[in-house]
Amino acid sequence: SQTIHQWPATLVQPVGSPLSLECTVEGTSNPNLYWYRQAAGRGLQLLFYSVGIGQISSEVPQNLSASRPQDRQFILSSKKLLLSDSGFYLCAWSIKGNQPQHFGDGTRLSIL
């Protein structure tokens, strides 16, 4: 069966510091991968998606970037965090086509 791992679970970072969040999927090949952010009391906002290695699409302009160095690895990064980057970051995967997305446990990021 497929599993998705996301870490760390919680992160507290100062403003201006860099960020790297990692997500890996097991048990499937060539999945679609997604990064979402959920601000407190808000809905899910799609940040990036990827349909294959090295293929990244950005949904909204922002202070973040994403990379997919391996088939089942998805990384969310920032060079300098802003206060507004605080939130609950979720990685998700899906099989190609008309299939549901499945979420990791998420990373709660607080910027001080």
Place this chain on the structure above:
Amino acid sequence: QKEVEQNSGPLSVPEGAIASLNCTYSDRGSQSFFWYRQYSGKSPELIMFIYSNGDKEDGRFTAQLNKASQYVSLLIRDSQPSDSATYLCAVKDAGGTSYGKLTFGQGTILTVHP
């Protein structure tokens, strides 16, 4: 701008009752619809998906889809306190891409009281 709308609630039902959660969407060409449950502080968990008009049942959950009215709902029978959570409706974009982009509603908070 594609939109998915849900009543934010909170929806409060007594234990054992039927909870009815509703969702409307703006993209008439959408073909796939999903319900996720999100407990406080946790990530969303898929509970139902539906692709065709009509009803789809899975245990205590029934998803209902009416594409003509652009309306999808989730019924929870015999509601339990453990069903208390935020329920997110998600709609897959109708575009011909393979990346499966979902548009999420803001979620409905459900509280089941003993």
